[in-house]
Amino acid sequence: MLGSFAATILPIVVSSESAVVDVPVAQATDAFGWAALILWLPALSTVLCGLCAVMKVKSKLPGWITVGLLGTSFLLTLALFFSYEYENPVIIHALQWLNISWNGEGETVQFIANFALYVDSLTLLWMLFVTGLGTLIALYATEYMEVDVGKGYTRFFAGISVFLFAMSALVLGDNLVMLYLGWEGVGFASYWLIGYYYKKPSAVAAAKKAFIVNRIGDFGLALGIYFIWHNFGTVEYRVLFEALNAGGYSTETAGWSVRAIPYLLMLGAFGKSAQLPLYVWLPDAMEGPTPVSALIHAATMVTAGVYLIARMYPVMLLDEYALPIVAWIGGLTALLAATIGMAQYDIKRIFAYSTISQLGYMFLGLGVLTSFGAAYHVFTHAFFKAVLFLTAGAVMHGFAGQLDLRKVSGLRHMPGWRIVSWTMFYGCLCLAGFPLITNGFYSKDEIIAQAFITPGFGFVALGVIGLITALFTAYYAFRVWFRVCAGPVHFEPGDDHHNGEHGGGEFHPHAPRLVINLVLVVITIGAIASIFLGDWVLRGVGDSTAVYPSPHAEGDGFWANPHRWMPWVASAAGIGGILLAWYFHLANRSAAERMKNALLANGLTRWLPTAMENKWYVDELYHATVRAPLWILGHFLNLFDRYVVDMFLVDGIAKLPRALARTFQPLQNGILQSYAVSMAGGLALVAVLVVLMPQFVEWVRSVMGGAG
Amino acid sequence: MSLVPLMILPLLGAIGVAVFPGRRAKWIALGVSTATFLYSVVLAMAFDHWHDGGFAFASDPPVGWLDEFGITLNMGADSVSMFLVLLTTLLMPLCIWGSFTAIRERIKEYFAWMLGIEAAMIGVFIARDLIFFYVCFEFTLIPMYFLIAIWGSTNRAKACIKFFLFTFTGSMVALAGFLYIAWQHAALPGGEWTFDIARLTTFAATGLSATEQAWVLLALMTGFAVKVPLFPVHTWLPLAHTEAPTAGSVILAAVLLKLGTYGLFRFVLPMVPEAVVEYAPVIAVISIIGILYAGLICWVQEDIKRLIAYSSVSHLGFCVLGLFALNPLGVQGSVLYMINHGLSTGALFFLVGMIYERYHTREMSKLGGLAKRMPVWAFFMVFFVLASVGLPGLNGFISEFLCLIGAFTASADNAAYPGVLGPWYAAAAALGMIIAAMYLLIMTGKVVFGPLKEPAATNNSHGAKLPADLTFREIGVLVPLAVLCLYIGFQPKPLTDALEGPITQVLAVYPETVRQHLAENAPAIDELDRVILTMTETDSDRNKGADDG
Secondary structure, eight states: OHHHHHHHHSOOSSOSSOOSOOOOOOEEESTTGGGHHHHHHHHHHHHHHHHHHHTTOOSSHHHHHHHHHHHHHHHHHHHHHHHOOTTOOEEEEEEEEEEEEEEETTEEEEEEEEEEEEESHHHHHHHHHHHHHHHHHHHHHHHHTGGGTTTTHHHHHHHHHHHHHHHHHHHHBSBHHHHHHHHHHHHHHHHHHHTTSTTSHHHHHHHHHHHHHHHHHHHHHHHHHHHHHHHHSOOBHHHHHHHHHHHTOOTTTOOHHHHHHHHHHHHHHHHHTTOTTSTTHHHHGGGSOHHHHHIIIIISGGGHHHHHHHHTHHHHTTSTTHHHHHHHHHHHHHHHHHHHHHTOOBHHHHHHHHHHHHHHHHHHHHHTTOHHHHHHHHHHHHHHHHHHHHHHHHHHHHTTTOOBTTSEEOGGGSTTOHHHHHHHHHHHHHHHTOTTTOHHHHHHHHHHHHHHHSOOTTHHHHHHHHHHHHHHHHHHHHHHHHHHTSSSOEEOOOTHHHHSTTTTSOOOOOOOOHHHHHHHHHHHHHHHHHGGGHHHHHHHHHTSTTOOOOOOOSOOSTTTOHHHHHHHHHHHHHHHHHHHHHIIIIITTHHHHHHHHHHHHSTTTTHHHHHHHTGGGHHHHHIIIIIHHHHHHHHHHHHIIIIIIIIIIIHHHHHHHHHHHHHHGGGOOSOHHHHHHHHHHHHHHHHHHHHHHHHHHHHHHHHHHTTO | OOSHHHHHHHHHHHHHHHHSOGGGHHHHHHHHHHHHHHHHHHHHHHOOOTTTOOOBSOOSSOOEEEGGGTEEOOBOBOHHHHHHHHHHHHHHHHHHHHTTTTOOSSHHHHHHHHHHHHHHHHHHHHBOBHHHHHHHHHHTHHHHHHHHHHHOOTTHHHHHHHHHHHHHHHHHHHHHHHHHHHHHHHTSTTOOOOOBHHHHHHHHHHHSOHHHHHHHHHHHHHHHHHHTTOTTSOTHHHHHHHHSOHHHHHHIIIIIHHHHHHHIIIIIHHHOHHHHHHHHHHHHHHHHHHHHHHHHHHHTOSBHHHHHHHHHHHHHHHHHHHHTTOSHHHHHHHHHHHHHHHHHHHHHHHHHHHHHHHHSOOBGGGOBOHHHHOHHHHHHHHHHHHHHHTOBTBHHHHHHHHHHHHHHHOSTTOSSSOOSOOHHHHHHHHHHHHHHHHHHHHHHHHHTSSSOBOOTTOTTTTSOOOOSSOOHHHHHHHHHHHHHHHHHHHOOHHHHHHHHHHHHHHHTTHHHHHHHHHHHTHHHHHHHHHHHHHHHHHHHHHHHHHHHO
């Protein structure tokens, strides 16, 4: 009944005859042996930073070591990119790892998960921005973190190096176990760096939360890997994709254990990429130093989930409902996060919700079958979000930790802040999808337009949600810019002022110096350059496992093809959002406050601003439904263990002999005659036993084993 | 080469420590245990069965003991034994070195018992005679009893008695099981009394009926489950761990618990295959209950040492689960788990001991933010917590992953190694991964990070004169363990290669036994298949319907 109902309302996105299209499969080669250095250089950097810690180095040396080695890693990635030939993915062996063989029915069966690199265009796309932005942000951090030289400086750069190592392993690995190593590795690096200010309880709590929530996702990913091994007998991409190409798997023939795989991988992806229902860790992760937020929690690590789904695209197609669910989760997350972002006051938190929202777009793209749109948005987002975070970091750095957008104003009129103001302006334009001159415009349109084309359950509604979110996005992005950079000059220092180097005297903001400005400009140029790289990304995705022909629009008329009208509509939404922000946060700043008060005054609408400011109470909901019950269960089991298992069962049984002894205690009455009687009785008993022993043994045997 | 010095050296050392003047006791003990370690390394280099699973250094000719019952003192080591011996001989010098400042009274006795327990533990791993094995197995209790009773904390009297009686009662039942096998063997026409492990194993696997095997399994499980420990016979462990001196806890967690899992691997699996196949699901469920139950209990502990003790119960659940997966991946994971848990949990107990020596408390509520006071300690603490959580790249991950994937694929449709577990078992156990991250990181968050919180003026009040952060000696104790954790995390292949031989031998009978078992229980399986088939059919029908429409 339910089945047929579902069949009528859920159009099938994936054609069921051949769910899996042929994907290019890599071959092993020795030619690129040096490419393994891309992976090992960050590891070396970690070791060297560790040495610096042991030697108690009190200079910027660890920072420069990290920048140097990561930069070399980036150059090697470039070299690999230029020596890579399209349509010839390669596997590069680095190190034997998990490699276990046994005999199975005459042939040797092997479980192989080595350290080896799988290089195709998707890998290269990710690696280029991971190592490139990694180097630039490490460079930025050499200046940003300078107050901590001799204190946490070394620890910080060791963490960045560990992150780069793990992220490279995640992206480059040629099998799912190595991906899992990177997956948990970046989670650990994130734990390490969110908790960088370890004396601050909120930072420690945020770090812990990030790791644990991610572990829930990792649980899904691990099970997904087990299912893949169980069904396909391999965890290596090459063998897996060969099996998928050859096996003719389709959504019709696959059993439940195959159909479970996409959903489990999805759980992993949603954990790492902060999607519903596992996004709650990312806003808290802003407790980390800002370069970390820019690198890990905006540009690179959080896109790992998108990478996983793109890499496993042929596997995701094994169940026809999997990708529509990805699309819906992505779309809803985009909308939810954008509504929260509009009501926050902390600049970094706004950008964090914006990251969640933009990641939602990427999953929407994957779900509506434009893996190109998703990958392109990952690429463009990495640049403009890095710019936004790094400018926010510059503000925080300059105003002693001030992040409240109500407390800093008119930045662009202050001396030394011009580059920060205008790079942030361009970043906001990209985020808002301002037409023609921003990269976000091109990548976001691709996704939203495709949502209107691809047939699927409610995909048109998702397209509309995408457009509404675009309006919200433009509003909250420019809310930040009009508040902080425009308007009259006015500022208050943050909390670090009182205990910082200024010693409580009169506060002077210090503008960023050369390195920070340089990095901002370079990344902004990268963002501009990425406008022209769309075709290159399209070709790259076509050359990878994420290849899937996006459905085309039916007509070519203006209104028949969403790809043609979308630029106009989306631009209108973006510009509309910017204008709203301009009115409420620059032209007439008190209007925003008045509107909020009006909403609060009305009993019917009071909930809206409150709920948005309180992030829709999702944290509280999780606390009440998951954490608290488990915590109570833990306490209950603890008491159960102590009083029932230990005291009642164990000690109770242990008391039996003593109780038995008490029963016979009267026998020891000190009267000689009674002793003699019991002695005689005992002897008789022994005699009987000796005589009857063989029969007894026979009996035991017959009871226990029959023939035995 | 001979295995005898492995036991003789520590025994002689124990006597030497007892005889010579007290001031030198710790140095003699350290020297002797280091010499034993070096000797075991030499043995490992001379060991020539790394790849075929055979036993080396066998006593030739057999050394008699009680000839009329065929009891001998035969020894021999395969690669599993070698690894566990190496783990023991490596940990002992570290334990002894680590106790230099913690033990301030009755020093001679303490180090004599430490060397005594080393000899007994090594004996367990190299015995090739059941009675010899059993004697060593039981003899480990005596030194540990005194270590807890004399050098333990406040509640030590209760702890040592409970520890002794609990495990002793369990292993008596196991002895009964062993004796039954030997007796049956002697009762064969033309049979003779022997306790030779190889002969009895072959005999038990083929000569006992299914019912007898079930009873023997029950007897052996009673003994070994207490030692492992499995739920619900684990309650001696938190108590003993909490009360034992640091080195005692380390030995307990790192080696003594492994006597149980070693027993399961060495005796239960090869001796009673039919019963194992029959009852593996039950044992697996008990292990999984242990994983989750102990994990949740860890979460609400206040005492760090007690938390780590319960985490051992949780972790060893994975180890037993992997063993009863009955396929190479699971058993590989399980044997590696024995080694890895020894390294990481041993180190965690050392770390807690270092805190206790300085602050005389293990209460989480009284400690906080120690990273500021003791950065080096904090580094190692986080490192070993992560190894324990199973972070890939460190050793814990390798074994946990293999145990889980082993249990996962231990289903009836696995062609080469059909099993009686399956995805649901692994999925339930994998929840333990999340819980482990919760309790360990929450503990780390409280003790290592956050604002600094120390009990007032307790540091050095014991006259130990320890600096705030770790001393050279303490770092020296931790570094070898950390290096091994990292090494195994990235290079497990030498270990997995070496373990292939013995594991293949132990598992040799299983595919056939499981297939028979499955064939006998076919109706039930068919029913399940039918249900699943109908489910999939409905699925594809739905697709067809959708295609048409």
